[in-house]
Amino acid sequence: MVDASSDFLEQKISELSVDDPRRQLERICEERRIGCSWVWYEPIGLRFRVDFPNGREKRSQFISGGDAEKFLSVEFPAFTYLGDFDGVFFSESRTIEAAVRSNISNLLFHDIPGVRRIEHPQLQLPGMDEEVEDDARPNAKIRTNDAWILEFDPTPDRPDLRVQIGSASREFNVVSDRRRKRFPGSERVALPYGLGRFPTIRISGVREVRHDDILDILNRVSGAVFFELDLQYGVATSIVPSAASEVARSRSRVRQEKAQQVPRNPTNQYPEKPLSLYWYGRSSGIPLLEYLAYYQVLEYFFPSFSHRDTLEKLRNELLDPRFRPDDDSNLVRIIGLASGAGKGYGSEREQLRSTISGCVTEEHVRDFIEGSEILREHFSGKQKIKDVAHLNLDDTRNDFLTAVANRVYDIRCRIVHTKEDGGKSAANLLLPFSKEAEQLGPDIELVKYLAQKVLITGASRLHL
Structure with a gap:
């Protein structure tokens, strides 16, 4: 596109006939204070841009001579x-x-x-x-x-x-x-x-x-x-x-770089049920359904990873030299660690955090985000999805994976409109055709990446 202030563009405009419908359209726009300008596109040529009203915003149309005649025929504007x-x-x-x-x-x-x-x-x-x-x-x-x-x-x-x-x-x-x-x-x-x-x-x-x-x-x-x-x-x-x-x-969608190697026979097999959920997400074509499908892949592994995390905590507690089996407070602490909700241990947010930390490292996620300009801008720039955790790539003091888990969970709650952990105010519903849904692409890529990683972690050797 050629800059509207260029001499080249001025020359092209001067070559237009005085009867060119775009000139008439320009006069009407100027009389009615409607934003307009001329632009040059290669290879299609000169276009007249009009910024039509759209509530508090504008919607631009790039109009050819033929289009201008039609716009003038419909009680423009x-x-x-x-x-x-x-x-x-x-x-x-x-x-x-x-x-x-x-x-x-x-x-x-x-x-x-x-x-x-x-x-x-x-x-x-x-x-x-x-x-x-x-x-x-x-x-x-x-x-x-x-x-x-x-x-x-x-x-x-x-x-x-x-x-x-x-x-x-x-x-x-x-x-x-x-x-x-x-x-x-x-x-x-x-x-x-x-x-x-x-x-x-x-x-x-x-x-x-x-x-x-x-x-x-x-x-x-x-x-x-x-x-x-x-x-x-x-x-x-x-x-x-x-x-x-x-x-x-x-x-808002990230284009994945294709591998250059020739495909080889697989050596892994992946759990059938979560893999089916993954393919549902890949084939849905609907942003909110795609996000939830990948989240369900993570959710499938909650029991495995939350049990693993809880067992580690129990092991550390029992190995503590200060642990006394005859002390009721010590036993109450053990009971608290062992008690859980549903199939896993801890709240759903905690189970998600355990699952994510069990399949990726902080460096994994940082490299994934920083490897794409779209992802970096989405997560580090002005927040386009409201009421969700912010991912600060420059923050090295706080737990980055906890922030990732919180963001994934917050978006999931906004999609299904749930209440968090027993009674907090309901999250604002994320509507399918809203601007936020349009901007959800990088978050879908993040949760898809996590779903891929957890499927790999849950894989076993393929024996035929």
């Missing part, structure tokens, strides 16, 4: 983006619209009673083998390329609030993060209902004006709609995250 979703609020029509996706095929929507096909004369996509009519036919079979809509019956207390799921509106097709995606083999098509395979949820009649209140409506209404669709029709649906939030999530 009478909309605001909504949080970390690929969703917007159109202030003129008082309508929320957000992209949705199913974990199976979107065609499942088409099997829901009430879905109808929307057709327009200008809709000519590849594979359409019959004449298109400008009407809506509820009984027509819906094909992959068709535009469609499903309208929900309003409730008596809010008859003005309308909810629909269907192909993206023309306006949303322009401002969505997905606007550059094309149907294979076709040019971009601007339609009142967009492409048939690009579904959205629309909520009309919204009275609220504040961004956070509108975002709350989107969360609550879509959550209820999606849950009931799943209950009644088995359609599992969610709102699509914004492109920026998906990039943030991918950037």
